[in-house]
Amino acid sequence: MIKNICCIGAGYVGGPTMAVIALKSPHIKVTVVDLNQERIDAWNGEDFEKLPIYEPGLAEVVEKCRGRNLFFSTDVDKAIDEADAIFISVNTPTKTYGVGKGMAADLKYIELCARQIARVATSDKIVIEKSTLPVRTAEAIVNILKNTGNGVDFQILSNPEFLAEGTAVADLMNPDRVLIGGEQTENGKKAAQQLVDVYKNWVPEANILTTNVWSSELSKLTANAFLAQRVSSINAMSELCEVTGADVGEVAKAIGTDSRIGPKFLKASVGFGGSCFQKDILNLVYIAKSYGLDEVADYWEQVIILNDHQKRRFASNIVKTLFNTVSGKEIAILGWAFKKDTNDTRESAAIYVADELLNERASLKVYDPKVNKERVFADLNYLESRSKEENTELVNIIGDPYEACKGAHAIAVLTEWDEFKSFDWRMIYEGMKKPAFIFDGRALLDLEELSKIGFVTYSIGKGN
Ligand code: UDX
Ligand code: ADP
Secondary structure, X not given: OOOEEEEEXXXXXXXXXXXXXXXXXXXXXXXEEOOOHHHXXXXXXXXXXXXXXOOOOHHHHHHHHXXXXXXXXXXHHHHHHHOOEEEEOOOOOEOOOOOOOOOOEOOHHHHHHHHHHHHXXXXXXXEEEOOOOOOOHHHHHHHHHHHHOOOOOEEEEEOOOXXXXXXXXXXXXXXXXXXXXXXXOHHHHHHHHHHHHHHOOOOOHHHEEEXXXXXXXXXXXXXXXXXXXXXXXXXXXXXXXXXXOOEHHHHHHHHHOOOOOOOOOOOOOOOOOOOOHHHHHHHHHHHHHHOOOHHHHHHHHHHHHHHHHHHHHHHHHHHHHOOOOOOOXXXXXXXXXXXXXXXXXXXXXHHHHHHHHHHOOOEEEEEOOOOOHHHHHHHHHHHOOOOHHHHHHHEEEOOOHHHHXXXXXXXXXXXXXXXXXXXXXXXXXHHOOOOOEEEEOOOOOOXXXXXXXXOEEXXXXXXX
8 A cells, every 4th residue: 555655856747736636645755855955945935936847726735734744845856766656747848958959858867766676675665657658668767676676566656647837736626537547467456446545545446447568658649639739729720710710719619519629628719838739749740750651640739830931920010010110119019928827828819929029029028927027038049039138128027917018019818817808908908009009819819899899909810
């Protein structure tokens, strides 16, 4: 029976997942470890509103469990040694160097974890891949563990996380399914059953699926690829809607009522972002190519090509509409996070739209209710499209949305934060330069109302 869990990686996946396991399994001690001292300090901080990750409901869960059976620490070795089960929940970014650059997942953090576990472990362990990994990664982990370990037994399981950011706590409390892949040996099955028993503390057994390791690894990539593909499919239609006078919202509703298609994930947008979709599809494409499956690779790559096109198309639409020049014009950017209810900005469409506008020498005033100034500049500087000084000169982060829009020529809505819907748009309009333009990248706002106020409106997927 698993009584002591260690999770390596206190990020967007490890933090919330372990908090919910601790909440639902008071008899299990859960220790989340990370190399990043600042991150661990923030998890241990006095102020629960300032945890390193913002997720609705997370602060309450951490407050209830921290110090009871949930602990955050940088002492990785100790936590590994004490645990019966070790979750690996470190980041697996796209490689930025060498073979597979720009496509394959970088597994260096995973390998380091495996080596550390092998070095430290003095008793049998179940090692669980939580991070999304290329299919057959478990093979490499097993090789490291079995060939460099201290002779103890390691069982490796794949248990991918399907939570979405912004709804992480709700998704974890009530998952559609939990997926556990294990080796099809007697010991492999026993290990999988032990993990099933942990989830059974709150998930109905019928929703806990067990498979072989490779199916589990590949299912996670497949799920993300299918979801992203739906967004690219509706976004492709959004462009067609704009030129034909159709309304993508109406089209989505019309097709979504077909029970075979279903209504979810059909919202046209300025493009999907987040840490998973692009990374996982690139990885899938790379894997397909490495097996010589070029048609399969090309098929999935198109999902990314369309997404990049959507972001560029939105930015160039702004430039075109503002009389083909935005140089020296002020544009208010409302929303920087990749979607609402998160402070995560990884691969956010806002970064790329802002970058295109900055290339045209626009001045930007950015407002996001949860993203801080340092993050916005870090995102822009990372692209290296221009010097840090130029970014500082052209971009201002404003804590008040009304202030951000004051004096602006145009507004670009790039995240679907609920608060944008209840703004006093009349007041905002009055403070802007005329003609006042609004570009709705999330099909979020009531265009008819905005037009009545006087705005010149554009919304993804709406023809005129
Ligand atoms: C995703 C998967 O949903 C989750 O199961 C997996 O574990 C991790 O990747 P996440 O990246 O947190 O989760 O966000 P998600 O809600 O899936 O949204 C991804 C992006 O797609 C966002 O930028 C979102 O705005 C966009 N999106 C989503 C759309 O543009 N339209 C939609 O209809 C849905
Ligand atoms: P995710 O979205 O997958 O959770 P994050 O980047 O938010 O990704 O979190 C991953 C965390 O893993 C980071 O905080 C990073 O410091 C941590 N990490 C990476 N490698 C190791 C390691 N070898 N030991 C401990 N922590 C690690």
